[in-house]
Amino acid sequence: MKKLKTRKTHTCCRCKRSIPIGAIAVLDGPPVYTTNMYYHLRCYYGREASKLRFNRFVMKCPHPEKMRVTVWTYIPGECVKEPDHDECRICGRYI
Numbered sequence: 492m493k494k495l496k497t498r499k500t501h502t503c504c505r506c507k508r509s510i511p512i513g514a515i516a517v518l519d520g521p522p523v524y525t526t527n528m529y530y531h532l533r534c535y536y537g538r539e540a541s542k543l544r545f546n547r548f549v550m551k552c553p554h555p556e557k558m559r560v561t562v563w564t565y566i567p568g569e570c571v572k573e574p575d576h577d578e579c580r581i582c583g584r585y586i
């Protein structure tokens with residue numbers, strides 16, 4: 492995460508609006524991408540907050556019945572599948 496003053500207009504990756512010249516933008520994203528990801532300062536912190544909120548939600552995920560999927564695995568040595576365990580599609584944890 493890097494804060495910088497923009498010298499040309501960029502498009503904010505979160506709200507898709509342009510960041511005006513001279514405004515403080517936040518440069519973020521994995522270095523493997525050749526295109527830089529710019530955010531408004533506000534949008535960046537909003538994104539972080541929503542990430543945090545999501546993580547907190549996942550921590551106490553209620554595993555709703557309709558979001559569960561049964562994972563089927565092969566019985567060793569046979570070509571038959573059997574239901575192995577249930578997985579929650581929200582938090583990805585085994586139930």
Ligand SMILES: [Zn+2]
Binds near residue numbers: 504
């Ligand atoms: Zn924005």
Ligand SMILES: [Zn+2]
Binds near residue numbers: 552555580583
């Ligand atoms: Zn869950």
